[in-house]
Amino acid sequence: MDRFVSTFTNRLDAKGRVSVPASFRTLLAKDGFDGVYVYPALGIPALDAGGNRLVEEINSLVEQLPPYSEERDHLSAALYGDSEVLRADGEGRIMLSDRLRAHAGITDRVTFVGLGYKFQLWEPEQFVARQEEARARVRELKQLLGSVPSGMAGQSSGVGE
Amino acid sequence: MDRFVSTFTNRLDAKGRVSVPASFRTLLAKDGFDGVYVYPALGIPALDAGGNRLVEEINSLVEQLPPYSEERDHLSAALYGDSEVLRADGEGRIMLSDRLRAHAGITDRVTFVGLGYKFQLWEPEQFVARQEEARARVRELKQLLGSVPSGMAGQSSGVGE
DNA sequence: TTGACCCCCATTGACGCCCATGATAACCCA
DNA sequence: TGGGTTATCATGGGCGTCAATGGGGGTCAA
Numbered sequence: 001m002d003r004f005v006s007t008f009t010n011r012l013d014a015k016g017r018v019s020v021p022a023s024f025r026t027l028l029a030k031d032g033f034d035g036v037y038v039y040p041a042l043g044i045p046a047l048d049a050g051g052n053r054l055v056e057e058i059n060s061l062v063e064q065l066p067p068y069s070e071e072r073d074h075l076s077a078a079l080y081g082d083s084e085v086l087r088a089d090g091e092g093r094i095m096l097s098d099r100l101r102a103h104a105g106i107t108d109r110v111t112f113v114g115l116g117y118k119f120q121l122w123e124p125e126q127f128v129a130r131q132e133e134a135r136a137r138v139r140e141l142k143q144l145l146g147s148v149p150s151g152m153a154g155q156s157s158g159v160g161e
Numbered sequence: 162m163d164r165f166v167s168t169f170t171n172r173l174d175a176k177g178r179v180s181v182p183a184s185f186r187t188l189l190a191k192d193g194f195d196g197v198y199v200y201p202a203l204g205i206p207a208l209d210a211g212g213n214r215l216v217e218e219i220n221s222l223v224e225q226l227p228p229y230s231e232e233r234d235h236l237s238a239a240l241y242g243d244s245e246v247l248r249a250d251g252e253g254r255i256m257l258s259d260r261l262r263a264h265a266g267i268t269d270r271v272t273f274v275g276l277g278y279k280f281q282l283w284e285p286e287q288f289v290a291r292q293e294e295a296r297a298r299v300r301e302l303k304q305l306l307g308s309v310p311s312g313m314a315g316q317s318s319g320v321g322e
Numbered sequence: 323t324t325g326a327c328c329c330c331c332a333t334t335g336a337c338g339c340c341c342a343t344g345a346t347a348a349c350c351c352a
Numbered sequence: 353t354g355g356g357t358t359a360t361c362a363t364g365g366g367c368g369t370c371a372a373t374g375g376g377g378g379t380c381a382a
Contacts, residue, residue: 089330092372133235134236178364180361183361252363254363
């Protein structure tokens with residue numbers, strides 16, 4: 001599996017350390033990134049995190065905007081300026097800065113949520129609420145799509161060959 | 162046979178393990194997926210499960226949406242975030258997390274239902290009820306259609322063992 | 323010197339790995 | 353064809369390993 005998947009909730013210890021879920025660590029390592037790239041997610045009380053894959057996504061996003069434009073400067077500032085590269089200790093734990101913790105409202109526990117090419121860090125309670133909303137949206141979306149994406153066609157008939 | 166077919170009901174042991182039906186295992190192996198990819202089915206008390214084929218479908222579904230959109234993050238969270246990659250032990254058994262068991266109402270037994278390119282996990286009683294309903298729907302449909310596409314005859318019986 | 327951070331070790335519980343049992347179905351041979 | 357044998361699969365349980373967590377203490381820098 002080459003994607004961040006599933007959710008895990010871990011505790012911050014007295015020193016402010018949290019274990020990054022083992023499966024996320026192995027994926028980051030496979031991605032060739034030593035540590036975790038983290039920044040405050042735009043518009044929501046969560047942190048976006050990932051490895052090289054995420055960094056590249058961000059780079060290409062910024063580069064899509066016209067050079068020297070206001071927009072580009074703002075986006076660069078928001079993404080690059082607030083980013084941090086966190087190193088993990090021997091046990092795979094990281095420390096979140098005050099700023100990062102404040103943005104997500106994290107105090108003593110963190111929920112790690114896999115989103116494919118990246119993952120997010122949430123304060124557990126807020127995540128529950130958010131996830132409810134996400135699921136509701138998806139149900140809507142499913143109905144709207146009605147016509148099912150190509151890969152799904154032909155499934156219901158079920159009787160193979 | 163390159164499809165998940167038929168229905169099997171297996172028991173969870175004291176450790177919470179269930180055997181994945183042997184025929185499903187061989188199919189997963191053929192698909193090159195080590196383990197089982199599982200997530201709560203949308204809108205119904207069951208779990209969707211499968212291998213690479215299912216994963217591909219989810220990936221393409223997510224990738225249809227514009228990157229960085231709110232919509233995409235929601236979908237990713239609902240699909241990837243709720244998914245789990247379950248590894249099987251030497252005997253082909255998996256363990257379902259509390260979250261997954263809760264969604265499907267599974268306690269001590271699980272019904273595996275082949276659906277072609279994927280399969281579902283149900284609490285046995287709920288599956289029976291569901292199946293009744295499905296048969297009724299098919300009868301309706303039959304009347305509406307007048308005639309049924311040739312491939313479909315005889316499939317629904319499928320209650321294993 | 324003090325505090326922040328890093329490296330190392332200990333603990334605990336969950337999970338993976340391995341072997342045993344029983345039951346059923348496929349198989350073989352006289 | 354009948355009886356016994358083997359293979360396959362679901363199931364149970366012991367035990368080692370690893371992940372998550374907790375804490376000591378060294379090191380570097382302000």
